[in-house]
Amino acid sequence: MKKQAFILLLSISWIWACEDRGQQEPLAENAPELFVPSISKTLNVGSFPQPDRNPMSKEGVLLGKKLFFDTNLSSNGKVSCASCHQPQLAFTDAVPLADHGVTGIELDRHAPPLFNLAWNTTGLFWDGGAHDLESLNFGPLTHPNEMGADLTAVLLYLNQEEEYLNLFEKAFPATPIQSATMSRAIAQYTKTLISQTSRYDLWMNGEIEFNSLELKGYEIYQANCSSCHEEGLFTDLSYHNNGLDESYPDPIDKEGVFLGRFRISHDSLDLGAYKTPSLRNITLTAPYMHDGRFSNLDEVFNHYSSGIKQNSSLAPQLKDGIPLNKEEKEALITFLKTLQDDQFIQKHLQDNPDLP
Amino acid sequence: MNVEITFENTLNGNTLELNQEIFTLPSGESFMVKKFKYYISNVILTDSETNTQYVETDSYHLMGQDFNSAIELGMIPSANYDQITFSIGVDEVANSRTDQTGDLDPNNDMAWNWNSGYKFVILEGEFIHQSTQERTGLVFHIGNNQNYATVTLPLSGLAAGKSASISLETAIDELFSNPNSLVPSNLASTTVMGGPVADQIGQNYADGFIKAN
Numbered sequence: 001m002k003k004q005a006f007i008l009l010l011s012i013s014w015i016w017a018c019e020d021r022g023q024q025e026p027l028a029e030n031a032p033e034l035f036v037p038s039i040s041k042t043l044n045v046g047s048f049p050q051p052d053r054n055p056m057s058k059e060g061v062l063l064g065k066k067l068f069f070d071t072n073l074s075s076n077g078k079v080s081c082a083s084c085h086q087p088q089l090a091f092t093d094a095v096p097l098a099d100h101g102v103t104g105i106e107l108d109r110h111a112p113p114l115f116n117l118a119w120n121t122t123g124l125f126w127d128g129g130a131h132d133l134e135s136l137n138f139g140p141l142t143h144p145n146e147m148g149a150d151l152t153a154v155l156l157y158l159n160q161e162e163e164y165l166n167l168f169e170k171a172f173p174a175t176p177i178q179s180a181t182m183s184r185a186i187a188q189y190t191k192t193l194i195s196q197t198s199r200y201d202l203w204m205n206g207e208i209e210f211n212s213l214e215l216k217g218y219e220i221y222q223a224n225c226s227s228c229h230e231e232g233l234f235t236d237l238s239y240h241n242n243g244l245d246e247s248y249p250d251p252i253d254k255e256g257v258f259l260g261r262f263r264i265s266h267d268s269l270d271l272g273a274y275k276t277p278s279l280r281n282i283t284l285t286a287p288y289m290h291d292g293r294f295s296n297l298d299e300v301f302n303h304y305s306s307g308i309k310q311n312s313s314l315a316p317q318l319k320d321g322i323p324l325n326k327e328e329k330e331a332l333i334t335f336l337k338t339l340q341d342d343q344f345i346q347k348h349l350q351d352n353p354d355l356p
Numbered sequence: 357m358n359v360e361i362t363f364e365n366t367l368n369g370n371t372l373e374l375n376q377e378i379f380t381l382p383s384g385e386s387f388m389v390k391k392f393k394y395y396i397s398n399v400i401l402t403d404s405e406t407n408t409q410y411v412e413t414d415s416y417h418l419m420g421q422d423f424n425s426a427i428e429l430g431m432i433p434s435a436n437y438d439q440i441t442f443s444i445g446v447d448e449v450a451n452s453r454t455d456q457t458g459d460l461d462p463n464n465d466m467a468w469n470w471n472s473g474y475k476f477v478i479l480e481g482e483f484i485h486q487s488t489q490e491r492t493g494l495v496f497h498i499g500n501n502q503n504y505a506t507v508t509l510p511l512s513g514l515a516a517g518k519s520a521s522i523s524l525e526t527a528i529d530e531l532f533s534n535p536n537s538l539v540p541s542n543l544a545s546t547t548v549m550g551g552p553v554a555d556q557i558g559q560n561y562a563d564g565f566i567k568a569n
Contacts, residue, residue: 054455129471134455138462139469151463179463180455187455252545255470264471 030173032057040196042204044232045119054134054184056191059171064189066167067182069350072157073141075148076102081140081186084111087348090281090341091115091193096292102148108257110292112277113285115195115344122237126274126290127261133187138179151179158182193348195280198341210338216328217335224304224322225279228315234279234339239265240315241272243308244289248272260290271313280339297336301329357434358519361399361427363419364569365392367528372421381483382532383539387494391480392528393420393466395459397450398506399427399442401514403435410435416446418459418466434516440524440568444561445476445504468499475499477561479531486541494540496531496557497549503558509568525569531560 034057036048050056067073071080084098085091091114099106109126117124117133130136140146141154158164158177165177172181202208210218222231230236239261248258248271256263261270274290288294294303304322308314324332347354365372367379367389374389381387396417401410410432417427445451446460451473454462466475479496514520532538536556540546548554 125470131452131472135453135467135472138454138467142462142467143469151461155463178457179461180457183455183462253547255549256551257470 030170032059032171032173037192037194039194040201040205042201042232043116043119043194043196044230049118049121050191051132051134054187056188057171059167060185060188061192063164063167063171064185064187066164067186068189073147073149073154074102075150075153078102079147081147082350084140084146085114087350088345089113090195090284090345091348092285094286096287096295101143101146103145105145107145108254109290110287113281114190115193115280116233116278117193118191119233120237120275123264123275127264128239128275129264133190134180134184137183137186141183154182155179193344195341195344197343198280199338201341203338213331213334214338217331217333220324220328220332221279221335224324227317228276229279230276235276237275239270239273239275241270241311241313242274242304243310243314243318243321244293244303245272246309246311269313272311273313273315279336281341281344282336283340284345297333298329301332357517358431359401359429359437359514359522360520361429361440361522361524363396363425363427363524363526363566365421365526365528369527372528374421381540382529382537383541385483385486385540387481387483387540389421389479389481389528391420391478393418393423394444394477394526395419395446395466395474396427397443397446399429399440401429401432401435401437401511402439402441403437404439405436408433408435410437414458415442416450416459418464424459436516437514438511439508440511440522441506441508443504443506444566445499446474447504448501450474451499451501451504473499473501476503477531477557479528483540486539492540492546495547495549496554498554498557498561500550500554500558502555503561505558505562507562507566509566511568523569524566526566527564530565531557534560534564536560 034055036056039045039048068081071078073080079100079102083100084093086093093111096110097106097108098111101107112126122128124130124133124136130139141149142151155177158168168177168181171185175181199208203210228236228238228240241260248260250256250259259271261273262268282297286296288300294300301324305324306321308318308321310319346352367387370379372389372392374391377386377388379387379389396419398415399412412429418424450456450460454467454472454474460474466478467473468475475497477496477498481494482491483494484490485492511522536559538553538556543553548557
């Protein structure tokens, strides 16, 4: 009964939407099947945020997945989103700075892993410059050193492919293929990349036990790291300067890319501040930091214990560093391994037909 | 009544032509324009005597040289409109996302790729550098909410019931002067995409850049 009312509602909104265009009323069965992914309480998030203009549907996600892996969107036909965001690496690319965009020119920042993106409501990209996923996608698509796409050419391509015509019609019935719908579909897909089935999650759910080293590591994490890498998403989704550099170059042609969050906020306390990355899947996503400068977790720990650079925008809790002895480092690593989510990786390999 | 708004682009009083080496900036540097585009949004016509207003909905128009040069308001309620208000750029709400259609479609090349939002005014060209005497690229991409500027101009000659064409004129030289004088040869960077110089240009276009013709 509830479901029927829902379909009826949907069909009313279709009639509404179509009146303008003077088109025929599509049948209710054509409406995309909306859904909200199930969310583990171990993510420590309330609901699943999505903008009213882009509710997630099975059909939209399927279309978005195809677009995500399609190299034909790029100017040379060789680069897709997955070139820099590879599923088996929790959607990053294992190099400090990617030079596998269409020009081969090295990017200025490291490609972050992609998961649990829907909750990034305080901004996306390392500096939070993008407001939402629906808007963000045009960045990599059109960036000359990423996919270099001409959006008009992309739309021509999509309009010529039978399969895309079908998928778009299902995901966005009676709507022409536009860059807006293309980006919304990609956003729907990237929002389904939800990592919440690691050993840590099983442990939190009382399904497994941690050994004593894992427990010790968890305590070290809680005492030293959780103020920023907040438990649940393992990020506070906020911006901090974690002491990587003393000063920040600002070459004229780089539009402030090395200034961190400052380039968006123009607040001097945000100089060198970047969005706290999640520690989930951290064992899969080396190298680390916004420029990929550390090639393993040992280097990261050494940074926190003895490499903090002091300046006026440094996060106050890092002023004295986080001294960790050998045993503590070992325990911490052992705990961080429990955040690796193999089930998430398996589920999102390109060939896996189950969605989402 | 049927109303349209036309835009003529000028530089130092001369009608703009792209790729012609015949223009001079207020600083005296000779300048060739290669690209000139700008958003006009939220158009309102006012009849100040009766206090009636026509407010265009979904009012976002990308204008430019060798691009759109007219806004068709179409049939609107009749009134003796004597004032036009519009903004240069797009408002904060429209500027907060880019998955939009029509003139806000990001395939118009006006969306930033590292933050969400639009360039409001873009001017690209080449000037002859005062010290090197070399042809030097000049790129102004001006956006950001603080550079959204609303302009009100008096209108004359519009009468209720009669179709009308409102002619407006942009003056590119005003981007370089009043209140902030800019001399391209003296700029630290001739690519301006934000920061203090962009905001100076924003202040310049807020007043005197678009006039009734």
